[in-house]
Amino acid sequence: MDYMIRATAADNQIRAFAATTREMVETARAAHNTSPVATAALGRLLTGGVMMGIMMKGDKDLLTLQVKCDGPMGGITVTADAKGHAKGYVNHPQVLMHANERGKLDVGGAVGRGMLQVIKDLGMREPYVGNCDLQTGEIAEDLTYYFAVSEQVPSSVGLGVLMEKDNTVRQAGGFIIQLMPFTPDEIVDKLEQKLSAVSPVTTMLDEGKTPEQILEELLGEFGLEINEKSEIAYRCDCSRERIEKALISIGQKDIQEMIDDGKPIEVNCHFCGKNYEFTVEELREILKKAVR
Numbered sequence: 001m002d003y004m005i006r007a008t009a010a011d012n013q014i015r016a017f018a019a020t021t022r023e024m025v026e027t028a029r030a031a032h033n034t035s036p037v038a039t040a041a042l043g044r045l046l047t048g049g050v051m052m053g054i055m056m057k058g059d060k061d062l063l064t065l066q067v068k069c070d071g072p073m074g075g076i077t078v079t080a081d082a083k084g085h086a087k088g089y090v091n092h093p094q095v096l097m098h099a100n101e102r103g104k105l106d107v108g109g110a111v112g113r114g115m116l117q118v119i120k121d122l123g124m125r126e127p128y129v130g131n132c133d134l135q136t137g138e139i140a141e142d143l144t145y146y147f148a149v150s151e152q153v154p155s156s157v158g159l160g161v162l163m164e165k166d167n168t169v170r171q172a173g174g175f176i177i178q179l180m181p182f183t184p185d186e187i188v189d190k191l192e193q194k195l196s197a198v199s200p201v202t203t204m205l206d207e208g209k210t211p212e213q214i215l216e217e218l219l220g221e222f223g224l225e226i227n228e229k230s231e232i233a234y235r236c237d238c239s240r241e242r243i244e245k246a247l248i249s250i251g252q253k254d255i256q257e258m259i260d261d262g263k264p265i266e267v268n269c270h271f272c273g274k275n276y277e278f279t280v281e282e283l284r285e286i287l288k289k290a291v292r
Contacts, residue, residue, distance in 0.1 A: 071112025
């Protein structure tokens with residue numbers, strides 16, 4: 001079962017999140033039939049996104065992470081809510097890349113250069129939008145940089161996806177560690193030292209470490225306190241009604257053209273791959289609603 005934990009350490013001067021997301025990433029891989037490098041990129045962003053979603057306060061808050069890039073992957077989008085659900089897709093899910101010089105999946109090469117956009121819809125009139133340039137395209141470093149630049153929160157983000165030989169997901173998960181304001185320098189230095197010596201996330205996951213054990217490894221000496229455990233899952237909330245609303249919003253002219261074609265149309269959900277068919281008669285009804 002996928003879950004994440006929320007914890008504090010060093011008398012609340014450090015806050016931390018860790019998650020295991022194998023089922024979530026495998027659901028995404030199966031829905032989109034992603035190549036291994038696309039699975040790794042999407043899986044990392046889903047893992048980061050679901051942890052960032054749970055950081056939000058309001059039940060109806062929504063977070064969207066968009067990687068806009070010039071690499072062959074063409075971009076990644078992930079949406080997460082505050083209740084542990086996330087969904088996402090890759091613009092070019094079949095992208096294939098040679099392994100990088102370390103023999104790993106070359107996520108950075110597939111992503112290339114570009115920017116990360118973080119949109120938080122917190123129920124205000126305007127959503128909060130934060131942007132930063134991609135640092136490596138490897139996702140974890142890019143999120144670390146985003147927290148530092150856009151939210152002024154010194155953070156360390158570790159994300160990993162490990163594939164089986166048959167290209168299904170073997171392990172996925174990650175952590176986010178953040179320093180609260182006014183953390184003493186000696187704690188900062190000690191934590192930096194610890195993080196620089198720790199094994200990669202994929203290694204810890206493959207050793208069978210749970211989110212609790214990963215945080216124990218990273219923060220045990222700082223007096224780790226685990227506060228909360230939440231189930232997380234890949235969930236798409238698309239529906240016929242939502243697709244209909246989207247069709248209404250494209251405007252009368254385009255709907256009329258579809259009707260004039262005289263054939264049913266098929267609309268595909270980006271996030272889960274589900275298809276919705278609308279007959280010409282249904283399109284006429286939609287046109288009536290668009291005219292109002």
